[in-house]
Amino acid sequence: MIEPVRYQKKLEGKSNAHLITFSDGNDYVVKYFQPGFEKSLPNEWVAYCLARFLELPIPYARIVDIPEEFSNNIKELAGLGSVKYQYASLYKPNCFDGHQVLDVSNLTNDQVQLAGIILFDYWLCNTDRTRKNILLHEVTPNIHGLSIIDHAEVFGTYNWDLPDLENLPTTLLKSATHQIMTLFIEEEENFSEQLEIIQTIPVLLMEEIVDLIPEEWAVSKEEKKAMVSALIRRRKKVLPELTQRFIKKIYHPLKSYD
Structure with a gap:
C-alpha cells in the first residue's frame, strides 16, 4: 500500500480535501473522514467503483492508510487522523x-459516455453535479476532455440515515452540467x-463494492444492505x-435549439 x-495544501470546497504526495510519486486529492459528513467517503467509494465499471471518465482512486x-x-x-483509512x-x-471554462465548444468524450454520466447521476441520486464537479482538460484549443469528480452527495446527501435511502428523490435534477453534456449527445439511443x-450490472458486484467499505467509516451492515437495495x-x-x-423535458428542448 502506498504511503503519504x-x-x-488544502483544496477549496466544503469536502475537506487535501493534496498529498504519496510514495508512488503521484499527488492525490485526499478526503478525510469527518463528523457531520459521515457518509461522504462511503458515497465516494461506491460511486467510484460503479463509475469505473461503467467506463465513465473518473480519476483513478483508492482507499489509503494514512x-x-x-x-x-x-x-x-x-x-483528522483518528480514522485509519481515507x-x-x-x-x-x-x-x-x-466555471473556469467559459466556452465549452467541443468535447472529446464519446456520446455514449456523456449519456452514461447523466444516467449515472440519476441512478445514484447525485444531487451535486455542478460545474465545479467536473474537470475539463484542454486537448487542443477549444476542445476539452471531461472528467467527473466529487461524489460525496450521491444517495442524496453526505450524511444520510437508513430511512433516507428508502425515500430518495425521484425528480429531475437541476444541473447546468447535464445540459452542457446534452448538447454533445446526438443520438437519443x-x-x-x-x-x-x-x-x-451484477448484484453480486454491487454487494462486493459495498462490503469493501472500511469498518472505520461506520456504515452498519443494515446500511450497507440498504445501499444495495436502493441501487x-x-x-x-x-x-x-x-x-x-x-x-422529454431536457434533451428534446435543448436539441431543438441546437
Missing part, C-alpha cells in the same frame, strides 16, 4: 472546472444503451422513468 510522503502521526504533524490535518483520488493537473448496461430499486423502477422524463 509530503503534504501540499498514519495518525503524519496527520498530527501537519497543522491543516491536526485532529479516500484518495489521483490529482489531474492542468484542468479547470466548469445513447440513453437506452446506457440504461441497459446499468440494469445488467437495485432505483435502476429497475426509478431510472427508466427518469430517463424518459429527462429526454
